[in-house]
Amino acid sequence: MGRTQARGRSGRRRGAPDTRGEILAAARAEFGERGYDGATMRGIARAAAVDPALVHHYFGTKEKLFLAAMEIPFDPVIISERIADTTSTMGIGERAIRTFLGVWGDPVGRAPILAMLRSAMRHEAAATLLRQFITRVVLGRVLVAFESMPDGALRAEAMVSHLVGLAIVRYVVKLEPIASVSDEELIALVAPVLQRYFDGGLPPSPG
Amino acid sequence: MGRTQARGRSGRRRGAPDTRGEILAAARAEFGERGYDGATMRGIARAAAVDPALVHHYFGTKEKLFLAAMEIPFDPVIISERIADTTSTMGIGERAIRTFLGVWGDPVGRAPILAMLRSAMRHEAAATLLRQFITRVVLGRVLVAFESMPDGALRAEAMVSHLVGLAIVRYVVKLEPIASVSDEELIALVAPVLQRYFDGGLPPSPG
Numbered sequence: 409m410g411r412t413q414a415r416g417r418s419g420r421r422r423g424a425p426d427t428r429g430e431i432l433a434a435a436r437a438e439f440g441e442r443g444y445d446g447a448t449m450r451g452i453a454r455a456a457a458v459d460p461a462l463v464h465h466y467f468g469t470k471e472k473l474f475l476a477a478m479e480i481p482f483d484p485v486i487i488s489e490r491i492a493d494t495t496s497t498m499g500i501g502e503r504a505i506r507t508f509l510g511v512w513g514d515p516v517g518r519a520p521i522l523a524m525l526r527s528a529m530r531h532e533a534a535a536t537l538l539r540q541f542i543t544r545v546v547l548g549r550v551l552v553a554f555e556s557m558p559d560g561a562l563r564a565e566a567m568v569s570h571l572v573g574l575a576i577v578r579y580v581v582k583l584e585p586i587a588s589v590s591d592e593e594l595i596a597l598v599a600p601v602l603q604r605y606f607d608g609g610l611p612p613s614p615g
Numbered sequence: 616m617g618r619t620q621a622r623g624r625s626g627r628r629r630g631a632p633d634t635r636g637e638i639l640a641a642a643r644a645e646f647g648e649r650g651y652d653g654a655t656m657r658g659i660a661r662a663a664a665v666d667p668a669l670v671h672h673y674f675g676t677k678e679k680l681f682l683a684a685m686e687i688p689f690d691p692v693i694i695s696e697r698i699a700d701t702t703s704t705m706g707i708g709e710r711a712i713r714t715f716l717g718v719w720g721d722p723v724g725r726a727p728i729l730a731m732l733r734s735a736m737r738h739e740a741a742a743t744l745l746r747q748f749i750t751r752v753v754l755g756r757v758l759v760a761f762e763s764m765p766d767g768a769l770r771a772e773a774m775v776s777h778l779v780g781l782a783i784v785r786y787v788v789k790l791e792p793i794a795s796v797s798d799e800e801l802i803a804l805v806a807p808v809l810q811r812y813f814d815g816g817l818p819p820s821p822g
Contacts, residue, residue, distance in 0.1 A: 522736055525736065525783070525788075526733065526736045526737065528787055528788055529729055529732065529733045529736070529783075529787055530733065535787055535788055535789060538788050539788050539789055539790055539791075542788065542790060543790065543791075547790070559804070561791075561792055562792050562793055562796060562800075562804060563804065565784060565790050565792070565793040566781070566793065566801075566804055566805060566808070568780075568784065568790070569777070569780040569781045569783070569784035569785070569790075569793065570776070570777040570780050570781070571780065572780040572783055572784060573775075573776040573777050573778065573779040573780020573781065573782075573783065574773070574776045574777070574780065575780075576732070576736075576776070576779055576780065576783070577772060577775065577776035577779060578776070580735055580736055580742055581732075581735055581742055581745050581746050581749065582742060582746055583746055583749060583750065583754070583772050583775070583776075584746075584750075584768075585768055585769050585772070586769055586772040586773065586776065589769060593769075597766070597769060597770065597773055597812075598773060600811065601773070601808055601811045601812060604807065604808045604811060605804075605808060
């Protein structure tokens with residue numbers, strides 16, 4: 409940012425320091441305007457006036473470009489795989505809240521999510537963007553754990569909604585005592601409750 | 616608003632149409648600056664340059680003045696009493712989500728809460744205001760139902776956090792299918808889960 413733009417001898421832009429920044433700025437604008445589903449790597453390249461190959465070279469996929477543009481400092485793939493972990497269907501409630509507190513407990517981790525949420529509460533377009541991001545990038549992967557059960561998507565979203573509310577009440581509104589209890593205390597209380605969305609009407613497992 | 620200010624023959628302000636508006640504007644400023652706990656009827660009267668008796672005359676209590684200033688179109692007393700209803704400890708999960716969907720399902724009902732939440736996500740002072748409002752006006756009354764159990768406040772707040780998250784995911788982010796299912800479908804799924812916060816480690820009641 410702020411540096412003089414380097415160009416190749418051909419006059420075409422190369423990977424100069426601020427080309428990356430220009431792509432990111434174009435990506436933010438395109439995602440904001442067209443939503444996650446509507447924005448394309450090609451369209452973002454056009455808006456940044458660079459070759460699409462350069463966008464792929466820098467960012468690989470639309471998802472990675474989105475994460476970079478929104479400055480999201482964690483990888484939703486790792487997060488969702490940690491929650492979904494199909495090798496064990498037991499304890500998804502605890503896995504979900506543990507992973508979630510790991511991200512939200514870190515001010516750097518929650519800042520960009522809060523920013524997206526704040527925008528979503530003001531602008532319909534930002535709500536669309538957040539909805540599509542959660543659906544495609546996060547929920548799509550968590551749903552594999554729920555796909556065999558009736559209302560799996562609804563149950564997964566109910567679980568997500570609880571986690572979102574918990575984050576707002578604990579880290580933003582800071583109600584006491586929920587803002588001050590330890591992660592472990594909160595996990596002990598919330599995990600078995602979340603687990604019910606997964607276990608359906610079955611009696612909860614002990615502990 | 617916008618009308619010429621009426622004054623009594625003494626030159627002192629009386630209950631002219633915009634005196635009420637001036638008190639409300641002063642109240643918003645005082646609550647915003649000092650929080651719910653810090654603002655006083657006397658201080659608001661001073662800021663509006665009216666006699667404190669006039670503030671009491673128009674609004675009765677600080678709580679009612681706050682609700683009017685924030686344009687909250689429902690009565691938290693009725694809401695919390697409906698949820699707490701100590702004559703029956705059964706089904707507090709269902710009572711909570713039913714009451715909550717009744718408020719949030721109405722765009723007029725949720726607009727001021729969303730506005731407060733949005734501010735809380737941007738400004739520490741607004742977060743303090745919202746926290747104190749929830750604690751004094753809403754939770755204080757719901758807690759009577761939880762007061763006999765260990766971690767009662769924590770459990771009540773966990774329940775509230777789920778409802779807040781549900782509202783955001785259903786009405787703001789509009790994830791599908793949770794945004795489109797009927798209230799009854801959502802109540803059937805969420806009520807027994809919320810109920811666990813009340814029933815503690817006991818096996819959930821059937822249905």
